[in-house]
Amino acid sequence: MDMTDIKPLDPYRWTITSTPKPVILYGNKALIEEMDEKVREQIVNVTKLPGLVGAAMTMPDAHWGYGFPIGGVAAFDPDEGGIISAGGVGFDISCGVRCLRTNVFINDVSGHLLQIVDALFNTVPAGVGSEGEIRLSMTEINKVMTGGAEWALRKGYGVREDLNYVEEKGCMADAEPDNVSDQAKKRQLGEMGTLGSGNHYLEVEVVEKIYDAEAARAFGISEGQIIIAIHCGSRGLGHQIGSDYLVALAKAAGRLGIHLPDRELACAPILSEEGQRYIGAMRAGINCALANRQIITHLTREAMSSIIPDIHIETLYDVSHNTCKQEKHRVDNKERELFVHRKGATRALPPGHMLLPERYKQTGQPVFIGGSMGTGSYLLAGNPVEQNQAFSSASHGAGRKMSRHQALKQWHGRQLIDELERQKIYIRSKTMRGVAEEAPGAYKDVDEVAEATEKGGLARRVAFLRPLACIKG
Template identity: 60%
Template sequence: MNLDQFRQRGPFEWEMPQHGAMRVPGVIFASRELLDAMDAKVGEQLANVAGLPGIVDAAYAMPDAHWGYGFPIGGVAAFDADEGGVVSAGGVGFDISCGVRTLHTGLKQADIEAVKERLADVLFRRIPAGLGSTGALRLSGKEMGAMLRGGAKWAVEQGFGSPADLARIEEGGSMAGAVPAEVSAEAKHRQRDEMGTLGSGNHYLEVQVVDELFDLTAAHAYGLAVGDVLATLHCGSRGLGHQIGTDFLREMVIAAPRAGIALVDRELACAPLKSELGQSYLGAMRAAINCALANRQILTHLAREAFAELFPGIAMPLLYDVSHNTCKEESHLVDGQRRRLFVHRKGATRAFGPGHHELPPEYRAVGQPVLIGGSMGTASWVLAGGGSQSQAFASACHGAGRAMSRHEALRRWQGRSVVDELARRGILIRSPSLRGVAEEAPLAYKDVAAVVEAAEQAGLARRVARLRPLVCVKG
C-alpha cells in the first residue's frame, strides 16, 4: 500500500483525504505493518466506495481488509436513504449473511483428546461439506418461502434446535422485511437441496479449546474459561445468496445510468434505496439472511447430534451467532445527531458496545460477542464490541483476511502436506477436497493475532478469549 495517500489519525487509524470523486474520506484501521502489507487495490476500492451517492461520514476498512468485488473485503459504509443513498449488491457480497456461530460444549480438552479421531470422523460424516454438497432436506416451494421468511425461527419450528437458541442470534434469528417473492426461481432452485450444508472455500466446522483469556469480566459473562471446548460454524446462504448477488448486480449495472448514477467500477453497481430496484434487492437480501440463519441452525442441530454420539446427553448452548456480509438499517450517531442508516458490512462484523438494547441481557453490560475465525491452523478469537457505537458504525474485523490469492496458495502448497503438518501439531483436518485445503492453507492468511490486536487498539472491539483448533471439518 502506498502510504503517501494517507495521513495518520492515530496509532491504528489512517485517513485517505477526499480527492477526485470522493464524497467522504476513506479510513483504514490497521497497524503500520498491516497497512504496509495491504494490496494497493484496497485503497483504490475504498476511494471508489467513498464516491457513492448518499454515503455518510467515511468509507471504512477493517484491519483484515483485502481486495474484493467492488467493496474491499473488510469494508464498511453507511448510506442515508433521505439523502439519495444507495444499496450496493457488491457492498454486501455474494455469500450473503456468511457468519460465525459458536457453541459451548461443557467439555474440557482432555475429554476431546480421548476420542478426537472418532469425533473428527463423526463430524465429517454428519456435516455435509464441499463444493455442491447437499443435505438431507429437500424443500418444497411452500417450505422454501417459509424458510426465507422465518430464518432460524423456522428451523427451530421444524425441530432443529431450541427456542433458547434464538435469543443469542442477531435479529432474534429472523430478519424482518424479507420478501421471498423477490428471490429468483433460479436462486430458490439452487438452495432446494443445500440446507444444512457447509459449502466450500473458507467455510468450516471447528472444535476449539479456550487457551487464554484477556478480559475476565467479558469472559465470565460469555461463560468462557481456560480449557473449555467450543464448536464453531462458519458458513452462509450457499447458492441462494450467490444467485441473488448475481441477479441484482446485473440489474443494477443496467439501471444505474437511468438513476443518474455514474459507476466508477461496474462491480460497485447500486440502486437508490428509495427506488423499486433498491427495495427489491433489500427484500431478497433479507431473505438470504434468513436462509443463512436457518442453514446455521440446521448445522447446529447436526453438530449436536454428532457430539451426542460420543457424549450422550450433552447440552451445547449457543454462545452467539453474528453475520459479516449484510446491509442493515440501524440507528447511529453522526456528528452528534442520531440517524437511520443502511450499513453495509462486507467481511466486517457488527460489534455493538456495552449497553446496546439489541443485545441479550446477559451480555449487555460487556458488549456483543464478536466471533473472529482463524485460518484452520491458527487461533480463532472471541472479542467484545467496543465502547463507542459510532466507531465505524459499531463494526469490527471478521477474520484473518487473505494474504494471497487461492491460485497462489495452490502454487505454494499441496493439500496432503498441509493436512499432515497440522496433524503433527495436533489439529485434525477432515475435508472432501485436498485442493480446497491447499487453497485455505494457514499461511495464505494474515496473522490473525495482529489483526485482532489492531482492532482492539483502534477501539473497535476488545480481546476476550483465544481459541486453539483441535478438529476442523473444512468445506
C-alpha cells in the same frame, strides 16, 4: 500498498489524504502496507457513491473483493439519495459465524478427537455443491426465507434458547421471497444444513487464554473449555441473489444517472423500486443463512453427543458479516437512520444496546475473529460507541494475504493435513485442493489482526481459541 498519501490518524487508524471524501483504514502500519493496491482503489471508489455518511472504512483484515473490499464498511442515508449495493453486501449473503459453548473441557475430548472429527465430517455435508438429506419444495424454501432460524426450530432443529443469542432473534423482518428468482430458490432446495466450500468451516476449539475475565464470565467460558465455531452462509441462494441483482442494480444506476466508478459497485437508491426489491431479496437471503446455521447447530449436537453422550451445547452467539442493516447511529450529535454495509465485517454492538440479549448487556456483543486451520481464533466484545468510530463494526477474520491461485502454488493439501495432525490438529475435507487454498499461510496473522481490532477501538479481546479439529468444504 503504496503509503505515499496515507497518513496516520493514530497508530491504528490511517487516512488517504488525496480523496475528497474521508477514508479510514484500520490496522497497524504493517497490516496497511501488506494490503494490495486494489483495497485502496475499491474503498476510494466507495466514497464516490451517493449519500455516503462519514468515512468509507476498511477493517484490519481487509483485502480485495468484488465491488467493496472484503473488510469494507460504509453507511448511507436514504433521505440523501443513499444507495444499496450488492457489491457492498457480498455474494454469500449473511455469511457469518455461529459460536457454540459446551460443558466439556480439553481433558474430556483429548482422547476422542479423531472420533469427533470423523463424526462431524460424516454428519455435516461440506464442499462445492454439497447437499444434505433435507430436500425442500419451492413452497417450503419460501417459508425458510421468511422464517429464518425460527423456521428451522419449528422443523425440530435446535432448541428455543438458541434464538435468544442469534442476530435478529433468528428471523430478519421484511424479507421478500417474491423478489428472489426461481433459479436462486432451486439452487437451495438441497443445500440447507450444509457448509459449502472456500473459507467455510466447522471447527472444534479450546479456550487457550482469557484476556477479559469479566466478559468471559458473561460469555460463559473459561480456560480449557471446548468451543465450536460454524462459519457458513446462504449457499447457492445467496450467490444467485447477488448475481441477479448486479444486473438489475446496474440497469437502475444507468436509468437514474448514477455514475459508477466500477461496474462491480452496481447500486440503486435505497428508496428506489430497484433498491427496495434488492433489500427484500437480501433479507430473504439473510434468513436462509440463519436457518442454515441453525440446522448445522442441530447436526453438530447430534455428532458430538454420539461421541460424548453427556455433552451440552449452547449457542453463545450468531452474527453475520455480509449484510446491509438499517440502523440508528449518532452522527454529528444527531441520530440518523442509516443503511450500514458490512462486507466481510461483523456488527459489534456496544454495551447497553437494546438489541443485545440481557446476558451481554454489560459486556457488549460477542464478536468472532476466525483464523484458518491451525492459526487459532479470537472471541471479542463490542466496545462503547465513543470508542468504536466505525458504526459499531469490527473485523470478521484474519483476511487473505494471497489469492487461492497463489496458495495452490505454495502448498499441497495432503502435506498440510499431515503437518497439522503432527500438531494434534485434525482436518477433514472433501478436496485436497480446498485445503491448499485455505492454507494458514495464505492468511494474515490473526494475532496481529485481533490486536489491531482492539487497539483501533473496534472491539476488545476476551479469549484466544486454539483449534483442535476442523471440517473444511
